[in-house]
Amino acid sequence: MSEETRERTISGVTVKIDRALCIGSGNCTNLAPEIFEIDDQNLVDFQDETPDIDQGRLVESCAICPVDALIVEDEDGEQIVP
Numbered sequence: 001m002s003e004e005t006r007e008r009t010i011s012g013v014t015v016k017i018d019r020a021l022c023i024g025s026g027n028c029t030n031l032a033p034e035i036f037e038i039d040d041q042n043l044v045d046f047q048d049e050t051p052d053i054d055q056g057r058l059v060e061s062c063a064i065c066p067v068d069a070l071i072v073e074d075e076d077g078e079q080i081v082p
Ligand code: SF4
Pocket: 021, 022, 023, 024, 025, 026, 027, 028, 029, 043, 044, 064, 065, 066, 067, 068, 069, 070
């Protein structure tokens, strides 16, 4: 995992951020502001605290990324986004 990759388990799924791909569009932060933020490099990062939210909204907030910088794996390790 490169240092540009971040990973957390939230709402029963594993979310990975590939910051090398992020273009700072803000789609994910708009849909799941509890989970994602845009940092001072204009790249996505996790919020300090990432509470469990509705899993469907979390998955959707990753699926709408235009550059596939957000990866989601289900509890069995199967990649479901992108
Ligand atoms: S939707 Fe994708 S490109 Fe836009 S801020 Fe989130 S991770 Fe970055």
